[in-house]
Amino acid sequence: MSTLKKFIKYYKPYKNLFFIDMFCALIVSAIDLAFPQILNFLTKGVFTGSSSEIMKSLWIVGAGLLVMYLLRYAGQYFITSWGHIMGSRMESDMRQDLFDHYQTLDFSYYDRNNTGEMMSKLISDLFDISELAHHGPENIFISSIKIIGSFILLTMINSQMTLILLAVTVAMFIFCLRKNIKMKSVFMDNRKKIALVNSSVQDTLSGIRVVKSFANEEIEHNKFKLCNLKFLASKNSSYLIMGSFHAGTSIFQGLLYAAVLISGGYFIAKGSLKPTDLAIYALYIGIFLNPIEVLINFTEAFQKGMSGFKRFLEIIETEPEITDRENGKQLINPCGKISYNNVSFHYDDTSEVLDNVSITIDAGKTVAFVGPSGGGKTTLCSLLPRFYEVTDGEITIDGIDIRDITLKSLRKSIGIVQQDVYMFSGSIRENIAYGNPDAGKDEIIEAAKNANIHDFIMSLDNGYDTYVGERGTRLSGGQKQRIAIARVFLKNPPILILDEATSALDNESERHIQESLERLSKNRTTIVIAHRLSTIRNADEIIVISENGIQERGTHKTLLTKNGLYAKYYNMQFEGLD
Ligand code: ADP
Ligand code: MG
Structure with missing residues (x-):
């Protein structure tokens, strides 16, 4: 219940859209419910007159139906387009919240968790949320109106037949509920397995240079295959459950129609039901069954969306300790x-x-x-x-x-220069400016000069706009290190930590960098590990x-x-x- 409450919170910014959506849903379902009633009225009232009278009223009936369906079309249009847009906006809000929350989590969280899996939560777990957010309330609303409305109308036509209908429907619902529990756990398992696939891809691709240098593609192939097969197995079991679920519900539906036909025939034989009423009754069963079918299909989307949302909540509710x-x-x-x-x-x-x-x-x-x-x-x-x-x-x-x-x-x-430098994909300028996003061009150049890297940068074709490659793969260790130092010059912190900043470098590069590090530590409290x-x-x-x-x-x-x-x-x- 509290999960649902947290979900509903995300509707808040879109209240207006939500209520218009519901209003359109009301129009659509009212019109669907009205159609057999209109047919009933026409067959019993209008179509029983003389042929010239019928011809005269046909114009009015046609125009009325046209207006009615235009209205239905407009409502359906709004639901489909703007309802989905609302759902995607909510999904995007959740994704942003999750991303922001990741950034607040402690180092110890990152020590324990795998980034591939975290990415999976950010991306694939939230895939089905917009469907759920959009179709959830609308389906429940439209379906309730249709089910209750058609149920009342069915009872008005023949209450005994409707009792039989009700009994079969209740049995079907119990069947669905039981299948639902299984689906829920299997969809949760799907999520976990796709997360493993994602983290396997991420791990191998980030370490691709190591993989290739050891010529260990085969090992990576097998590791990936294992995750991939586990995911496949998980998907298989979800399809098997879905199959038995859908087959089961259609059996119930068949049963329902058969029961109505036979009991209807019985009541006609006894003279308590007119054949036209049985036809109208059958039309209403369609209207009664359709939302049930929609709801049944929706449980699948609901389970998918909710299991994604639950995994989303797991992170959102992890509080940073620091x-x-x-x-x-x-x-x-x-x-x-x-x-x-x-x-x-x-x-x-x-x-x-x-x-x-x-x-x-x-x-x-x-x-x-x-x-x-x-x-x-x-x-x-x-x-x-x-x-x-x-x-x-x-x-x-x-x-x-x-x-x-x-x-x-x-x-x-506090400024930190470590042994391994992280470069963001982007230009050299952007990477240096990371130390102070407000810095102007001159300050960036000044920092690069202090870090003994300016001349090198100017020797590149694109100068400061040179793309450094993902994680700075296009730069040597010493060049990356000097860019990292330039970053800290730009940040200009009073406290400095140099953690084996030159350990990965050869003697020649080290001498080069040592000089800029000494310049950097001037007038700053410095902790140096070497x-x-x-x-x-x-x-x-x-x-x-x-x-x-x-x-x-x-x-x-x-x-x-x-x-x-x-x-x-x-x-x-x-x-x-x-
Ligand atoms: P040094 O920098 O002197 O080489 P570290 O501070 O990196 O040493 O490590 C000190 C000890 O703490 C080591 O035994 C190491 O295994 C452990 N350690 C370092 N980082 C972590 C971490 N994130 N989680 C658990 N143990 C760690
Ligand atoms: Mg260390």
């Missing part, structure tokens, strides 16, 4: 002093990744995290923009607990982190003289590499 507090403060031009105070953290399903960590970074200073992979350096950084929430302790910026700061202003104050220790020598503090927490901290000099872990790493790198 949100603004009620009286969240805006972080405006912070100095950028950062404190981690006794911070502990673990992911949903992991043991403690950080255990009682305390770090203070003064405004404008640089702190470097070094240590073995898996030690928790990235995790430590992702707590600052609240991608994940600390499980214990607190993090402050300029003394304010970050949980008291609005997410938007917090994240606008595995090439040469790049962090000048940090104000170096913190060595391993799985067992903070091992050492100090400047490059003090750590070297201490001759501990850091000194060991450092010496190892310089013996082996540089």
Whole structure:
């Protein structure tokens, strides 16, 4: 019931359209109901006169019928066109809501869920909604009027026959209800299986370069085939149920006509029914059965639409855990002093990744995290923009607990450059402007110059308008990285996180980028994670982190003289590499 309520909420913006639609539905069904009545009147009243009288009235009857059917046509036109438009608008509203809601969900949600499946919810699950939204109320309304109207008229013609009719109809309804329950679960299963197909396609195509480089098309073929076959099996079982459903209902309909014919013959023989009345009666059975058939067909659309809507609700009702507090403060031009105070953290399903960590970074200073992979350096950084929430302790910026700061202003104050750069499909200009959509042309060029990428961009045929390919496939790793740096220059945040920003690059590109990174960190509070220790020598503090927490901290000099872990790493790198 509450699902239905939530569905009805989406009609609100289209109230007027909805009521006009219902009004048209009323006209259409009233006219359908009137036709046999008019025929009845004509055969009993008008067509019994002399032939010249009949000819005279035919004009009036013809004109009346014409007006009636023009009206019906207009009503039907409105229902079909504008009713569908209303349904599509609702569907589009839902899709937008779902998209917007996806953007509010936490990183941990994305860790747990597969994006292919999420896309499926956004696209295929909502396919049948507009049909449901449009035909639902109209079908129920028209059908109720027709069923009740024709039932009354049928009873007026012969109440005993109508009792038989009623008995068969009730049996048919019970049959439908029982089949319905099965259809519902099978349609839900259809949705789940198509979602698997979607995510399989998405997974393979996003990783197509890896697939081809391992020549593993066969493996992907088999993985996809499995999903595809499961979907097929699910569809098959839905068609089997639909088949028995439709066959069953037509048997009931046949039964109904047979019962009426035989009982009608019986009443005629007994003299309590006129043959013309039986004909009119048969016409009304048509009007009575047609909406029942419509309703039966509609249950299928209803189940499809509703199972899609239910999956839609599953997401819409997933509340993000990381949100603004009620009286969240805006972080405006912070100095950028950062404190981690006794911070502990673990992911949903992991043991403690950080255990009682305390770090203070003064405004404008640089702190470097070094240590073995898996030690928790990235995790430590992702707590600052609240991608994940600390499980214990607190993090402050300029003394304010970050949980008291609005997410938007917090994240606008932090710039992040990571090892892998995400490029949106579009031009280089658009990708740089992502750092500040309001930036003008000159600012974009200035940022590109600061990131040492301007000359490269100008060497391209289309300059800043060069298309970067999906995920930036047309650019090298170093070029992408410099565009990412330009983005952050444009964003101009007071706090900076550089998470292995140069780790994926060769020495030559690294040197190029190191220079722009140093320019970028000037006057910003910076956390830098690097595995090439040469790049962090000048940090104000170096913190060595391993799985067992903070091992050492100090400047490059003090750590070297201490001759501990850091000194060991450092010496190892310089013996082996540089
Ligand atoms: P580092 O950056 O130092 O290499 P990470 O912070 O990436 O280390 O990882 C620290 C630990 O947390 C690792 O054991 C890793 O497996 C785990 N981890 C990292 N990200 C997630 C995540 N999204 N969900 C669950 N566990 C994670
Ligand atoms: Mg890391």
